Amino acid sequence: MKHVIIGAGPAGVIAAETLRAADARAEITLIGDEPEPPYSRMAIPYVLSGIIDETGTYLRKDEGYFDNLGVEVVQGRVEKVNPGKCSVTVNGGNVNYDRLLIASGSRAVKPPISGLDLPGIHHCWTLEDSRGISDLAKEGAKVVLMGAGFIGCIILESLVARGVELTVVEMGDRMVPRMMNRSAGNMIRRWCEKKGVTVFTSTRGDGVEQAGTELKVTLSNGKAINADLVVVATGVAPNIEFLEGSGVKTDTGILVDQYLESSVPGIYAAGDVAEGFDFSTGARTVQAIQPTAADHARAAALNMTGIKTPFRGSLGMNVLDTLGLVSTSFGLWNGVGGGERAEVIDEENFRYVSLEFDEDQLVGAITLGHTDHVGVLRGLIQTGTHLGAWKQRLMADPTRVMEAYLAATQV
């Protein structure tokens, strides 16, 4: 059996390893278009803040790792997928497959405003991007960060670590609007302001122009800010263009079934490019998070080798450290119709917990300022544990999650 994988990010690499573990004799080719060894883009912020160097982002650190695993790594961009011929076009030639996994991820996209092609404007998506940022984000440099979503907020932390003078512009009415409710998102904003970061919410960047050696960013609130560097983190889109004409059905990403198989038999998709089932809603969505990429990859690879492995859907979850304020969100953090919310807010100490229930089952949660045992929130949600009497205790004091969990599973 010959397996070809497009994309050498976490999903591609974990799939290659899973394929090898399941089938010692399979031929495995991993095709990636970035010049570096397979790396983890989510480690980039830690390169920027100086915790690791670039090699610290490499997914596997041992010299010769992929050779030893019997995985052929090809550098090149797949131009086309030809399901009729079971081949992909790369580097001017064709590579044949029996099973194909598309793990081409997403890429950062620019909002439709003028001036974003000027020098000094960078995404923070690839190692290449991070070098551009490193060059400009020197101590004292003026930096505008467009977008305070999940990725934006992670970059925020590393930019501040570099000692820049930072302004954050976010279209939503709070920070991390797609992972935090209003209370939590506004608390993160106050925290950032307290740490000396200027934050504009409900504000758009309207355009960027050159102003001498600096850039001038015009905002929808009428202000204009000068900057040495503009970092654009306003959104991402799955890499699916090369699938045109292949018959592989796409919506936002590649639509996959519960076996991670696309509309074309024998072609699978995993990670940021895949639009797979969401555990909480049962609908298909592009989650674009690391744990989902890893889970997809494992299930897809097993299915590719013929070990039928249904995937029940991945749980949306995030953890974020914003200048030392750790926040998490899980599942249906915004609640469900007919459900109930338990909430404790400690504005002064920046601590917050909200739990969302559907009857006596936990379906979503947000925490701020808590780092211990947060994983049980995932466990409780994904196992659908009936909390019984503990539901009322949690309604009265949502910080008692760990006790509720132990009571439900251990005592």
Added chain:
Amino acid sequence: MQRSLQIDPEKCTACMQCELACSYQATESFNPSQSRIKVFMFHETARFVPYTCTQCAEAWCMKACPVDAIQVNAETGAKEVIDSLCVGCKVCTIACPFGTINYSQSTGKVVKCDLCGGDPECVKACPTDAITYVDADWTGLDKMRAWAAKTDSQSGAQA
């Protein structure tokens, strides 16, 4: 034969020796907040539950790590955090459905039980045998294993 921690809450008296011993082993200070094992108290029912990582086979933490910083110790079977590789991203802390890998703000890394390299201090410190170190086959961690299986999105199961 690999061994694992067996915990019997019936025998726990909440003396907290395990937390002290663990924190001392891990950080050279007697500081229960740094302990990898934690005793939870249910005063209503007078039950005390020592709780830590079971080194589960699913290894959610290890599989979620983006930089290969959690690895299996071939001798003990423990999933260990390699401090020099951990970047402190915390993805493992939300991936572990047991909540037994936690972020330490003082070190900027995540911490979890590593079985002390095969000679767990909590076991030695426990005066009532509530925590023992036994052959992995008979640890009675079944309840937690079942929990792990239920969380497994690949098993198709939901309670």
